[in-house]
Each structure stands twice: as structure tokens, then as C-alpha cells.
Amino acid sequence: MTQPTPALAAPAVKTTCPYCGVGCGVLATPDGQGGVGIAGDPEHPANFGRLCSKGSALGETVDLQDRLLKPMVDGQAASWEGALGAVAGGLKRIAERHGPDSIAFYLSGQLLTEDYYVANKLAKGFLGTPHVDTNSRLCMSSAVAAHRRAFGSDTVPGCYEDLDEADVIVLVGSNAAWCHPILFRRMIDARSKRGTRIVTVDPRRTQTGEEADLHLGIDPGTDTALFSGLLVHLANAGKLDVRFIEEHTAGFEGAIERARQIAPSAAATAQATGLAEADVQAFFDLFAKTQKVVTGFSQGVNQSAQGTDKGNAIINCHLATGRIGRPGMGPLSLTGQPNAMGGREVGGLANMLAAHMHFAPEEVDRVRRFWKAPNIITGEGMKAVALFEAIERGKIKALWVMGTNPLVSMPRADRIREAIAGLDLYVVSEAIATSDSARARAKKTVLLPALAWGEKDGTVTNSERRISRQRAFLKAPGEARADWAIMGDVARRLGFGDAFSYRTAAEIFREHAALSTFENDGTRDFDIGGLAEITDRAYDAHPPAQWPLPKRETKGRARLFTDGRFFTFDRRARFVAVQPPALAQAASAARPLVLNTGRVRDHWHTMTRTGKSQRLSGHRAVPFVEVHPDDAARFGLKDGGFARVTTEAGHATVEVTVTDGVRPGSVFVPMHWSDMTASDGRAAALARGVPDPVSGQPELKATPAAIEPIAYRSRGYLLTRTPLSAPAGWWWARATVLGGSGLIFATQEGSREMALAIRGLFPGQELAEYVDHARGLYRCAVYSDGKLVAALSVAPGDRRPDWELAKQVFAQPDIEAVDRRTLLSGRAAGASSGPVVCACHGVGLDVITAAIAGGAGSVEAVGAACKAGTNCGSCIPEIRKLLPGALARNAA
Ligand SMILES: Nc1nc2c(c(=O)[nH]1)N[C@H]1C(S)=C(S)[C@@H](COP(=O)(O)OP(=O)(O)OC[C@H]3O[C@@H](n4cnc5c(=O)[nH]c(N)nc54)[C@H](O)[C@@H]3O)O[C@H]1N2
Ligand SMILES: Nc1nc2c(c(=O)[nH]1)N[C@H]1C(S)=C(S)[C@@H](COP(=O)(O)OP(=O)(O)OC[C@H]3O[C@@H](n4cnc5c(=O)[nH]c(N)nc54)[C@H](O)[C@@H]3O)O[C@H]1N2
Ligand code: SF4
Numbered sequence: 102m103t104q105p106t107p108a109l110a111a112p113a114v115k116t117t118c119p120y121c122g123v124g125c126g127v128l129a130t131p132d133g134q135g136g137v138g139i140a141g142d143p144e145h146p147a148n149f150g151r152l153c154s155k156g157s158a159l160g161e162t163v164d165l166q167d168r169l170l171k172p173m174v175d176g177q178a179a180s181w182e183g184a185l186g187a188v189a190g191g192l193k194r195i196a197e198r199h200g201p202d203s204i205a206f207y208l209s210g211q212l213l214t215e216d217y218y219v220a221n222k223l224a225k226g227f228l229g230t231p232h233v234d235t236n237s238r239l240c241m242s243s244a245v246a247a248h249r250r251a252f253g254s255d256t257v258p259g260c261y262e263d264l265d266e267a268d269v270i271v272l273v274g275s276n277a278a279w280c281h282p283i284l285f286r287r288m289i290d291a292r293s294k295r296g297t298r299i300v301t302v303d304p305r306r307t308q309t310g311e312e313a314d315l316h317l318g319i320d321p322g323t324d325t326a327l328f329s330g331l332l333v334h335l336a337n338a339g340k341l342d343v344r345f346i347e348e349h350t351a352g353f354e355g356a357i358e359r360a361r362q363i364a365p366s367a368a369a370t371a372q373a374t375g376l377a378e379a380d381v382q383a384f385f386d387l388f389a390k391t392q393k394v395v396t397g398f399s400q401g402v403n404q405s406a407q408g409t410d411k412g413n414a415i416i417n418c419h420l421a422t423g424r425i426g427r428p429g430m431g432p433l434s435l436t437g438q439p440n441a442m443g444g445r446e447v448g449g450l451a452n453m454l455a456a457h458m459h460f461a462p463e464e465v466d467r468v469r470r471f472w473k474a475p476n477i478i479t480g481e482g483m484k485a486v487a488l489f490e491a492i493e494r495g496k497i498k499a500l501w502v503m504g505t506n507p508l509v510s511m512p513r514a515d516r517i518r519e520a521i522a523g524l525d526l527y528v529v530s531e532a533i534a535t536s537d538s539a540r541a542r543a544k545k546t547v548l549l550p551a552l553a554w555g556e557k558d559g560t561v562t563n564s565e566r567r568i569s570r571q572r573a574f575l576k577a578p579g580e581a582r583a584d585w586a587i588m589g590d591v592a593r594r595l596g597f598g599d600a601f602s603y604r605t606a607a608e609i610f611r612e613h614a615a616l617s618t619f620e621n622d623g624t625r626d627f628d629i630g631g632l633a634e635i636t637d638r639a640y641d642a643h644p645p646a647q648w649p650l651p652k653r654e655t656k657g658r659a660r661l662f663t664d665g666r667f668f669t670f671d672r673r674a675r676f677v678a679v680q681p682p683a684l685a686q687a688a689s690a691a692r693p694l695v696l697n698t699g700r701v702r703d704h705w706h707t708m709t710r711t712g713k714s715q716r717l718s719g720h721r722a723v724p725f726v727e728v729h730p731d732d733a734a735r736f737g738l739k740d741g742g743f744a745r746v747t748t749e750a751g752h753a754t755v756e757v758t759v760t761d762g763v764r765p766g767s768v769f770v771p772m773h774w775s776d777m778t779a780s781d782g783r784a785a786a787l788a789r790g791v792p793d794p795v796s797g798q799p800e801l802k803a804t805p806a807a808i809e810p811i812a813y814r815s816r817g818y819l820l821t822r823t824p825l826s827a828p829a830g831w832w833w834a835r836a837t838v839l840g841g842s843g844l845i846f847a848t849q850e851g852s853r854e855m856a857l858a859i860r861g862l863f864p865g866q867e868l869a870e871y872v873d874h875a876r877g878l879y880r881c882a883v884y885s886d887g888k889l890v891a892a893l894s895v896a897p898g899d900r901r902p903d904w905e906l907a908k909q910v911f912a913q914p915d916i917e918a919v920d921r922r923t924l925l926s927g928r929a930a931g932a933s934s935g936p937v938v939c940a941c942h943g944v945g946l947d948v949i950t951a952a953i954a955g956g957a958g959s960v961e962a963v964g965a966a967c968k969a970g971t972n973c974g975s976c977i978p979e980i981r982k983l984l985p986g987a988l989a990r991n992a993a
């Protein structure tokens with residue numbers, strides 16, 4: 102097990118944020134009582150002391166509520182002995198009866214490198230199953246495939262400093278303002294310092310698009326046309342780097358020929374992408390005349406049925422201009438998860454072996470010898486979508502899920518649940534007992550309690566190839582153990598003890614580093630041989646470092662391909678002739694809309710962690726669908742009302758947000774809500790997930806969908822000190838509030854029935870009520886020993902509940918008489934501050950608009966007036982949008 106650092110009066114521990122791929126350094130100061138103070142690490146080169154809203158709120162997520170603290174077998178608490186025996190025994194039996202390839206692992210880009218390494222080694226080298234895939238398949242496998250096609254290796258050529266030094270930053274399919282906030286602030290800083298221009302390419306006008314100098318709101322899925330058009334323009338305008346193309350690349354002729362077929366001119370590009378020709382021309386000119394261009398790309402590119410081609414269309418433009426491997430320029434894949442890159446390094450994807458090696462016979466042999474592996478696999482395994490289909494067909498009998506929640510994140514998630522039910526053995530390594538995937542059941546189900554952030558120890562690699570330490574600063578709670586240690590015990594029970602006798606994370610890291618450099622000699626990009634003999638002490642103290650870091654080097658390299666030499670056999674990069682956009686999502690009468698899915702600012706994925714934070718739960722409290730005003734009119738939807746969204750895969754019922762930020766014909770649903778946090782809000786149940794033919798990454802941004810309004814008789818909210826389950830038949834969403842838990846609900850019951858129901862829920866307690874059944878209104882505050890324990894408000898179904906005021910009152914248990922009146926009247930003595938914009942200081946919309954009305958004319962002035970935006974800055978784009986003149990700065 103890992104060594105927890107002493108908890109009492111401890112100094113700040115340097116660690117790394119467990120959320121996005123920016124990989125910010127965090128200073129964690131444990132308070133000795135299980136809590137922790139959080140600050141940005143001023144010395145970490147990813148963030149230099151800054152943290153976004155999610156990072157800043159980490160302290161609110163380390164409590165033990167809902168934690169899985171004991172192993173469980175078929176719903177019963179079990180000893181470690183019993184649980185490990187069930188896992189090892191089950192795996193052995195299934196391998197003997199059906200062959201090792203009836204066993205699968207589904208891993209995660211949130212595992213530490215050490216955990217990931219052990220899982221991969223156990224499965225691919227010792228159990229002998231190739232079916233090891235990871236949620237990174239859903240995240241950046243198209244970027245991996247595009248890198249490999251272009252560079253011969255999965256290499257991110259550049260680094261964050263390139264963003265500081267760029268003159269133009271193009272963000273394709275990236276809402277960096279919300280998803281990579283600290284990097285986005287670096288981009289905004291570059292704009293203030295050197296006038297860097299920011300261009301966004303996204304069918305939605307997100308907060309990132311709002312901040313951009315030029316926003317290109319393309320038709321969904323048409324990126325290959327845009328970048329083909331750009332390649333043609335660069336050629337026609339004489340902007341090619343002919344020498345670079347000749348000396349360092351191959352395949353230009355085929356690529357340009359194809360590009361000319363797809364988008365021969367700016368006019369044709371405009372036609373193919375749905376953009377105005379002037380905008381296309383402005384983008385082409387800007388790109389052509391600027392040497393220092395970084396093109397950042399994320400899920401609008403990767404999560405696409407043509408994701409790999411989209412990536413290569415972008416890389417083509419950088420190769421054609423020689424803009425790669427030099428400061429301030431290059432393609433930059435923005436990785437999502439904290440250790441997406443570490444997973445690639447160990448070979449966690451089904452089409453990789455280990456340490457950036459694949460399945461050439463000499464590679465297989467090399468890894469076999471290094472691991473002394475008795476059962477090394479010789480070819481690729483199934484990728485996530487195919488893997489779950491094989492589970493459904495009964496081909497896979499045992500599945501071990503680690504650090505991911507596929508019931509909420511895999512496309513066609515309803516089918517995933519059924520598939521799992523048919524497994525002979527389902528093992529889940531989890532930190533949270535109540536996650537949807539931990540609550541699923543198979544013929545035999547084993548839950549293994551994992552250490553979580555703050556308790557575990559190891560390394561993660563961020564988007565710029567920088568390896569940073571995550572360090573433990575809290576005691577291991579309950580019986581939770583490190584994922585690698587759990588796997589080591591299973592391996593021992595299977596008879597592989599010698600190869601898995603690790604006692605520390607450092608030991609695993611050394612082996613991983615040694616493999617990276619084993620018979621490498623510069624043939625493989627991933628080489629951290631310089632760390633292969635790192636001592637335990639040096640590992641503990643290790644500062645963030647970029648790879649490659651080969652033997653005899655002490656400092657990692659910031660950039661690759663500086664000499665124009667790549668990892669293909671002839672050392673030349675490859676242009677790729679991409680396919681024209683396939684408009685697979687062409688509207689049908691039954692499903693006339695295109696469903697896009699993605700993220701909100703303050704939640705992380707399936708909310709098992711950010712859902713614990715009241716600060717982070719304020720910004721968006723319920724699952725929603727964004728609809729353009731034209732579509733709202735067309736389908737009879739009202740802002741704040743409800744809609745049922747249906748696709749061939751499933752359905753969801755969510756609140757409607759009418760906004761012209763989405764295009765007509767396109768709707769957006771966030772991915773975060775699960776059965777744990779909402780009655781019917783899972784975006785993954787809706788996504789159809791057609792895989793990209795090259796990478797196997799499923800399309801999560803374009804599923805044909807239908808939408809219809811749904812009406813409820815009543816709506817309201819219920820605040821309680823401890824979470825309460827909503828009765829069956831309610832629509833509900835749960836959010837953490839200060840001092841307790843909140844439900845926002847809608848029902849077909851009237852205020853009269855609701856009044857009866859609440860009395861039934863709190864028998865014998867003191868109820869203060871406001872009743873006006875004639876108008877469908879009922880409010881109630883429940884007191885126990887004079888302390889406020891619950892508050893309920895019910896109103897007719899056409900009113901969106903506003904609970905900001907009630908939440909403020911509920912925050913303290915001993916409330917004043919005025920506040921008692923406030924709860925019942927629904928009106929404040931003071932005013933409600935409106936929906937939260939600034940999560941750090943809890944500043945609401947109404948307070949910010951009041952500050953602006955009072956004369957605050959800039960982000961800084963708003964900050965001075967009400968503190969909003971003065972801590973992490975994640976809300977600055979939203980504040981800027983509220984300022985007078987915000988609309989005026991939309992020009993190119
Ligand atoms: N707040 C927050 N931040 C996160 C995460 C989180 O859960 N919450 N998760 C992390 C992870 S794992 C990831 S992978 C990243 C994802 O980070 P992003 O990729 O920035 O986030 P998404 O919201 O998934 O999608 C980005 C954008 O792609 C757009 N898009 C859809 N279709 C197309 C298209 O055809 N072309 C183009 N050009 N754009 C399109 C969407 O409209 C959306 O605005 O975020 C990371 N950071
Ligand atoms: N519709 C739609 N679906 C999507 C996406 C989308 O944009 N749209 N995006 C996709 C992308 S890019 C991603 S990355 C995925 C993310 O989807 P998931 O990986 O499913 O989401 P998480 O909530 O991050 O799941 C991590 C799980 O690991 C648990 N956990 C936390 N710490 C530990 C630990 O130390 N050890 C172990 N064993 N478990 C731990 C958490 O409690 C949680 O249940 O979703 C994908 N799905
Ligand atoms: S940008 Fe925010 S979520 Fe991402 S690593 Fe930094 S603090 Fe964490």
C-alpha cells in the first residue's frame with residue numbers, strides 16, 4: 102500500500118490536480134481532520150499558481166460520503182481475502198473454460214501511470230488477453246491515430262509555451278474556456294501581451310467562441326472540408342514551405358489533390374461548411390500570413406465518425422507550412438483526462454502493446470523478454486465499442502472496470518447495462534459506492550475499494566508530455582487500497598507473484614521507465630530512460646518533467662521534431678489524403694435534429710466527485726438541452742420548460758435552454774448527469790456512437806434526434822440535510838447545497854398531494870407552511886428542535902423554480918425570524934443573488950448585473966465591486982459577456 106503522509110500539522114504537499122489534462126500543480130495542506138486546504142502551486146510550469154473552479158474546489162470533494170470503503174461481493178460486504186479470491190478464482194475458471202481472451206479490462210485515463218502499467222502488464226503479458234481498452238478510446242484515440250499516421254508515432258510535438266508565443270491560436274472543437282481553463286487563461290494572457298488572435302471552430306458558440314477574435318460556427322462534422330480548403334488556399338497563395346515538404350515529408354501530392362476535390366476554393370469551403378465566405382477567407386488569410394500558429398484540437402475533432410481524418414486535415418496544414426517543432430507553432434492535441442497521456446505511454450489502448458510499441462513481431466518479442474511474460478499477446482484486442490458488443494454477445498465472460506463509469510459515459514449506455522448483466526464475472530475498482538457502474542449487477546459482481554485522489558501516490562502526464570507526481574496527503578480510508586496493489590494481489594493468486602512483487606509505486610515507475618528505454622536507441626519517441634534508476638527518495642521529490650528524457654539526460658525536451666525527422670521508417674512525416682465530410686447525420690423526418698454532447702464549466706464527467714461540491718453544483722444544477730430559438734418555436738419548446746430528447750439509442754428528459762449559441766437544427770446536452778444525480782438525464786444513453794473507421798473512437802457529437810415538449814403539473818425544490826430519494830414518477834435532479842442536499846423536481850401531482858407527501862416524509866416534526874392550493878402553491882419549512890432541517894417549495898409546472906434565496910437561508914441551521922418568513926413567502930428581505938456565475942466567491946448573476954448597472958464597466962471593475970472573477974477566473978468569459986458592448990467585439 103502507499104505511504105500516506107502524516108496528516109497532522111503537515112506542511113503543504115505538492116501534488117497534481119486529478120481533473121483535466123492541463124495538469125495543474127496543487128498545494129494541498131491537510132487540516133488533520135480529513136479536510137484539506139487547496140492552492141495552486143506557483144512553481145508548477147502548467148499553471149504557475151493558478152487553479153480553475155474545479156481545482157479550487159478540490160477540498161470539497163475529499164469527504165468520505167458515498168465512498169466505497171469495503172470490498173463487496175454480490176452486494177454483501179466481504180473481506181479482502183474473500184473478494185480477491187472471488188476475482189482470481191473467477192478469472193482462472195473463465196480462462197480455463199473459455200480461453201483467456203474471454204476476459205476483458207476496461208481502464209481509464211484517470212488511473213495513475215503505475216496502476217495503468219500493472220493492469221496492462223497483467224492482462225497482456227500474463228493473463229494473455231488482448232482485450233484491454235480504456236475510456237481514452239472515447240476521448241483521444243483519434244488524435245493518437247492521426248499522430249501515428251502523420252508522424253509514425255503518437256507524439257505531441259509542442260508544449261504550452263508555444264501558446265504563450267503564438268500569434269494565432271486556432272481552437273478546433275474545443276471549449277477550452279470551460280474544459281482547459283488554465284491553458285485558456287494562458288492564451289488570453291498571450292493576447293494581452295502580444296496581440297495573439299484566437300479563432301474558434303465549433304458549431305456552438307461556447308464561452309470560448311465568445312472570447313474569440315473570429316468564431317467559425319461550422320456545420321457539424323465538416324472540419325475536413327474547412328482544413329482541406331485551407332490547404333488548397335496555402336498552396337494557391339504560395340504559402341507552402343516547399344523545402345520542408347520536399348526534405349521532411351511524403352504524400353503531399355495525394356493530399357492536395359484530394360483537398361482540391363473536397364474544397365477547391367474559399368467559396369466551395371463556405372458551401373461545404375455552412376460558413377459565410379468572408380469568414381472563411383478571413384481565416385485562410387490569417388493562417389496564411391502568420392508563421393506562429395498553434396492549432397489546438399479536442400473533442401469536436403476526436404469524438405467524430407471521421408475523427409482521425411479531421412486530425413490529419415489539421416496536421417496536413419502544419420506540415421505544408423513547416424510549422425511544427427518550432428516555438429509558437431504546431432498542432433496541439435488538448436488531452437482531456439489527467440493521465441490520458443500516461444495511459445498511452447504504458448500501452449493501455451487495445452491497439453498498443455506497451456511503451457509506445459505495437460505488434461510488430463520484434464516488438465512483441467522485446468516486451469515478452471523484458472516482462473518475462475509467459476502469455477504475451479501477439480495482436481490487437483477489441484476497442485471499447487466492439488468490446489461491449491462482444492460482452493453483449495456473450496463472447497466476453499469477465500470484465501474488470503477500473504476508474505471509469507461506462508454506464509454513464511459509453512454511447513448506447515442502456516445497452517451497456519444489459520450487457521453487463523449477462524457477464525459471469527464483473528469486477529469494478531471504484532472509489533464511490535453509488536456510481537451507476539458500481540450499482541450494476543452481473544452473475545457475480547465484485548466491488549474493490551480504490552484509493553482516491555489525495556490518498557494515492559504515483560504519476561500522471563499532461564497534454565505537453567509533462568510527468569508530474571500525484572502525492573498522498575490523506576490516510577487511506579476504510580479498507581481502500583491502491584489499484585496497483587489490488588492487482589498485484591490478484592496476480593499473485595494467479596501464480597504470477599514474481600512479476601508483480603511491487604511494494605511501492607516507485608518500483609513500478611522504474612520498471613516502466615526501464616521498458617521505455619529497453620532496446621530503444623532513439624527508435625521510439627517515448628523514452629524516459631533517464632528515470633529508470635530513480636531512487637525512492639528522488640521519486641518522492643521528483644519535480645514535473647517532460648519526456649523524452651533518455652539516459653544521460655537530466656532535463657526533458659519541450660519539443661519534438663525540431664530537426665524535421667519523424668518516427669516513420671524513412672524519417673519523413675506523412676500527409677494524409679482525407680475523406681470528404683460524410684454527413685451521416687443527414688436529418689430524417691423522424692429525427693430532424695443533430696444531437697451534440699459535451700461538458701459544462703464546473704462538473705467533471707459523471708459527477709461522482711464534483712457533485713460533492715456545493716460550489717461546483719451551483720453553476721448548472723439540472724441536466725438541460727440547448728435549443729435554438731427557431732427550433733424552440735418549431736417544436737413548441739419554452740425556455741425553462743421540459744423536453745424529451747429521443748434518439749435510436751435512448752431517451753432523456755431535461756430542462757430546455759433556448760439560446761442562439763447553438764445552430765438551428767442542432768441541440769446540445771451535457772454528459773454529466775447519471776442515474777445517481779437525475780431521474781432521466783444521461784446523455785450517453787442518447788449517443789449512438791458510430792466508431793471512426795481508423796481509430797474506433799465513437800461519434801459522440803452528432804446523433805440524429807427528435808425533441809418534444811413535456812409538461813408537468815407542479816415544479817419545485819426540496820432542501821434536506823441528508824440526501825433524500827425522490828418518489829418514483831418524479832422528474833428530479835440532485836445537487837449538493839451548502840448544509841445539505843437539494844432536489845429540483847417536477848411532478849404530475851398538485852400542491853395538495855405534495856403537501857400530504859411532505860407531511861408523510863417528516864412525521865411528528867414541526868412544519869411551518871404557506872398554502873395557496875387555488876394557485877397551486879405550497880411552501881413548507883420543517884424544524885427539528887428549532888433547527889431548520891428541510892424546506893420545500895411547490896408551484897405550478899410552468900414556473901422554473903428559483904431556489905437561490907432558499908439555499909442561502911438553508912445554509913445555516915439556526916435561522917432568524919426574517920429568514921423563516923423568507924422561506925415561506927418566497928421573497929427576500931434582502932434580494933436573491935440569482936444563479937451562481939462565480940463559483941469561487943458564490944456571486945450570482947443578479948449581483949454582477951447590479952454591479953455593472955452601478956457603473957462597473959470592465960471585468961476588473963466588476964471584480965472590485967463584488968469579487969466575482971477574482972479568484973480562479975473561470976467565470977471571466979461569462980462576466981465579459983454581461984458587460985455593455987460585449988456584442989460589439991465579435992469582429993474578425
Ligand atoms: N469542466 C470540465 N472540463 C473538462 C472535463 C469535464 O468533464 N468538465 N473533461 C475533460 C475531458 S476528459 C475532455 S476529453 C475534455 C474535452 O474538452 P472539449 O473537447 O473542449 O469539450 P466538449 O464539450 O466535449 O467538446 C468541445 C466542443 O466540440 C464541439 N463540436 C461538436 N461537434 C463538432 C464538430 O463537428 N466540429 C467541431 N469543430 N466542433 C464540434 C462542441 O460543440 C463542443 O463545444 O475536457 C476535459 N476538461
Ligand atoms: N455523450 C458523451 N459521452 C461521453 C463524452 C461526451 O463528450 N459525450 N466524453 C467521453 C470522454 S472524452 C470521457 S474521458 C469519458 C469519461 O467518462 P468516465 O471515465 O466514465 O467518467 P468519470 O466520472 O471520470 O469516471 C471515473 C470513475 O472512476 C472513479 N474513481 C475516482 N478515483 C478513482 C481511483 O483512484 N481508482 C478507481 N479505480 N476509480 C476511481 C470515479 O468515482 C468514477 O466513477 O466520457 C466519455 N463519454
Ligand atoms: S485547468 Fe482546472 S481542472 Fe484542469 S488541471 Fe488545472 S485546475 Fe485542474
Ligand SMILES: [Mo]
Nearest residue numbers: 239240437438
Ligand atoms: Mo475525455
